[in-house]
Amino acid sequence: MGAKQESTSGSKDADRRLGRRALLVGGTAAAVGTAVLARDELARLWWRAPGVEKPREQGAVDYTGARWVAASDANWRRADRPDDFGIDMVVVHVTQGSFASAVRAFQDPGHKAAAHYIVGQDGRVTQMIRELDVAYHAGNRDYNERSVGIEHEGFVDRPQDFTGEMYAASARLTAGICARYEIPVDREHIIGHVEVPGTDHTDPGPHWDWDRYMKLVRRAATSGPPSGGPTGPTPSGTGV
Numbered sequence: 541m542g543a544k545q546e547s548t549s550g551s552k553d554a555d556r557r558l559g560r561r562a563l564l565v566g567g568t569a570a571a572v573g574t575a576v577l578a579r580d581e582l583a584r585l586w587w588r589a590p591g592v593e594k595p596r597e598q599g600a601v602d603y604t605g606a607r608w609v610a611a612s613d614a615n616w617r618r619a620d621r622p623d624d625f626g627i628d629m630v631v632v633h634v635t636q637g638s639f640a641s642a643v644r645a646f647q648d649p650g651h652k653a654a655a656h657y658i659v660g661q662d663g664r665v666t667q668m669i670r671e672l673d674v675a676y677h678a679g680n681r682d683y684n685e686r687s688v689g690i691e692h693e694g695f696v697d698r699p700q701d702f703t704g705e706m707y708a709a710s711a712r713l714t715a716g717i718c719a720r721y722e723i724p725v726d727r728e729h730i731i732g733h734v735e736v737p738g739t740d741h742t743d744p745g746p747h748w749d750w751d752r753y754m755k756l757v758r759r760a761a762t763s764g765p766p767s768g769g770p771t772g773p774t775p776s777g778t779g780v
């Protein structure tokens with residue numbers, strides 16, 4: 541599961557945005573004949589630039605196999621990834637509870653944590669936070685900003701919870717994420733929550749079969765259907 545961590549800071553955000561946007565805004569600055577803009581000025585300017593914010597459609601999902609159920613907006617932060625923060629990582633979690641209890645937790649504004657996706661033991665995939673937004677799932681601000689978080693229904697000490705359907709569905713989902721953001725399919729970029737620096741979480745635990753999972757992700761990455769962009773709203777927006 542996720543963990544609360546989000547602190548407020550401005551300067552680091554601004555610096556990272558600046559790096560990505562400097563070229564774009566630099567061109568604008570040159571066109572109006574301004575030789576030098578202060579860093580603060582530049583950081584503000586890109587927020588005003590038209591077309592920066594991507595269009596959002598109610599109920600849209602980033603993965604065609606997912607059903608949308610919105611998380612409480614207390615459990616994530618609005619962003620414009622991958623333009624403001626690059627995405628180069630997938631973080632694998634285990635819910636330590638049922639699929640339904642994970643959905644309820646992420647809908648609860650008091651939970652202060654949520655992942656982008658939950659994958660059930662039957663292979664169903666629910667998306668609760670858009671990939672362009674920052675979900676509070678890793679307990680580490682930097683890792684939250686650069687990653688997509690996937691929860692898996694089960695308990696870390698119950699190997700029988702990690703079903704073939706769940707591995708296969710999750711692998712297709714992860715392969716799609718890797719394709720969308722050109723993330724290498726390896727264990728440097730597809731990690732467990734336990735591998736996030738500073739975490740006290742142990743998920744996905746010793747029974748998560750990384751060799752099996754990575755094989756499935758690689759297979760889905762090479763043979764799977766193109767992941768494409770966001771799709772329209774799913775027919776039924778509720779349920780678990």
Ligand SMILES: [Zn+2]
Nearest residue numbers: 541542633733
């Ligand atoms: Zn976790």
